[in-house]
Amino acid sequence: MLIDLPDDDTLYRALLDRDAAFDGQAFVGVRTTGIFCRLTCPARKPKRENCTFYPSPAACLQAGFRPCKRCHPMRPAADADPCINALLEALEADPAYRWTEGAVAARGFAPSTVRRVFKRQFGMTFLEIARQRRLGEGFLAMADGDKVIEAQHAAGFASASAFRDAFARLLGRAPGHMQDDALLRAHWIRSPLGDMVAISSRTHLHLLEFLERKALKTEIARLEKDTRGRIGLGRFEPSAQVQVELNEFFTGKRAQFDTPLAYSGSGFAQAVWDALRRIPAGHTRSYAQLAAQLGRPEAVRAVARANGANQIALLVPCHRVLGADGALTGYGGGLWRKQKLLEVERQYRDQPPVRSCASISALPSGS
Template identity: 65%
Template sequence: MLFHLPDPNTLYQALLDRDASYDGQAYVGVSSTGVFCRLTCPARKPKRENCTFYASVCDCIEAGFRPCKRCHPLEPMALADPMIATLLAALDERPAYRWREGDITRMGFDLSTVRRSFKRQFGMTFLEMARQRRLRDGFETLSQGGAVITSQLEAGFDSGSAFLKLIGKAPGTLAIDPLLYADWVPTPLGDMIAVSCKSKLHLLEFFQRKALQKELARLDRFAKGRLGLGRTDPGEQIKEELTAFFDGRCARFQTPLAYHGSDFSAAVWDALQEIPAGQTRSYAQLAQQIGRPSATRAVARANGANQIALVVPCHRVIGTDGSLTGYGGGLWRKQKLLEIERQYLPHPTKGSPHVTG
């Protein structure tokens, strides 16, 4: 659905015009506020560079945005199902609470019914929605500084501690003079975590990746405990390049990278960056490319150990039989990324078949 939308400039003009013809068909996520809106929202219009457009509320939520309290983009779903309305209202009242299955049953709802309804409407369960909101709110809370963190933790709120748990830190242990800075990066395919020093990008991962917590712990050890929060030049550069990538303007990433792996792994990651956008390779082809044709399994392991997603495009490696194979960010994201990158394929001249490798 992401690709049937008009171009972003057309949608931004529709946002400025509050064009009602797009109601229910297009939504805008605003990176500066973390909310998503209908295009008819009466709120003050955001800058163009802060806007990403989506075809459904499911896409907006998956990307980590919260619904706007002015235009209420979830209202149609809530009106269609009182159960959804009740649970969404409960989440709004207690966004930092760690919701569990028992809370749902105590409200008188059947777990399987709730799960199916939320999956159908939003592409995720209620508990997944609550956790994602808690993590993002936690990051924003921590970014505001120590006084806010302390007061929220003392008041029993869980959002700050939820994000601290993700990065493997206890309250009060975030470095105030970091060597590595963690930052939250919204994208059309979901929120990502970027970790960078002042000169290079060390990590870029979707926060749902199972290995993320271990990767962050390793980086914290590498930095001798000096992992903190904040923005850097490489961190801002990768945000701009990701925006251009998803907008269809450019598939080249030039942010300086810092590898954390063996020389063999580094060779694999360099080879991955040589695969043009829109093309794919098998593990065997990649092993041949680096001059180690018998090292297919080692290549696969290095591919899986990559912690700079999209920039080091491990999603462009597929099975010899054409199957997608595994992807730490989820196979659905791998499929979406490959679909996005088809727009970057050069158009073949008439009569000349195009070969994608």
């Protein structure tokens, strides 16, 4: 088991409510049909006495159940709707294409259905994902030395002002205000779970966040204040290193990260982040367990605040913290990402615990 499941009555209520909190963490086997499903399956709900709950599809199969053909419990949830793969493949083939609802309809998909499916699975619509991807093309073009106007065209934006506005909404400043002699550099990283921004000095990684993270602009503003505005575009070695390590993580080749990190927080917050990094991949903890581990059992809320203040996603694995009842809890990158990260890490569960890598608490001067 990845987590200790709550009692069957709790899981049955989640099944009736189609509650996504346990999606990917718990499955139901229905004795009268011999089929097992996700708790979010749209099929008619079975009676309580006919349900048995399991922590994984493998456990369901071993108990003799067959996978449901409606909710496809053997596949990642995002693969269950054909519009997702079709549109994402089209986006990958031409990232600069300016998608509209008319273009979606021309592919044979109802725009309202696409909006609902993408919002449910990714926390954002397909058009928002496409716009984000185009912005990424411009970001990378400027990082390679292109001028703003060239980056605008590479991103498929119709006007320079629209490109500058989109860029500023993401990073909090227009592209022309990024420093050439930057102490920190921002780099765009693509991952199977969405695009990320990495900000590093020559020696340490200071930030790694998914673009939809609501606190991203605030976190970047804090780094700007620390460096007196000296943030530019490009890639220092820690960003290059973490990009390689993320690729290995998602392809099953790496359970731990060795990129050196720079912390920006109180001593207590840093202690929480170190405790998070000691949780082995494939395992989880509750806030109460972390507080007890730190010798501060009364500080559960403070641990939760420190967890939420983490600005180095995945490497400081705040996604490994669950609610006291084993349910998925808040995650800045979206609960759907938290679920999928835990699914990715199942394969690492039996590997030796990760070793702690170096971190610092202040910005390295002159780095």
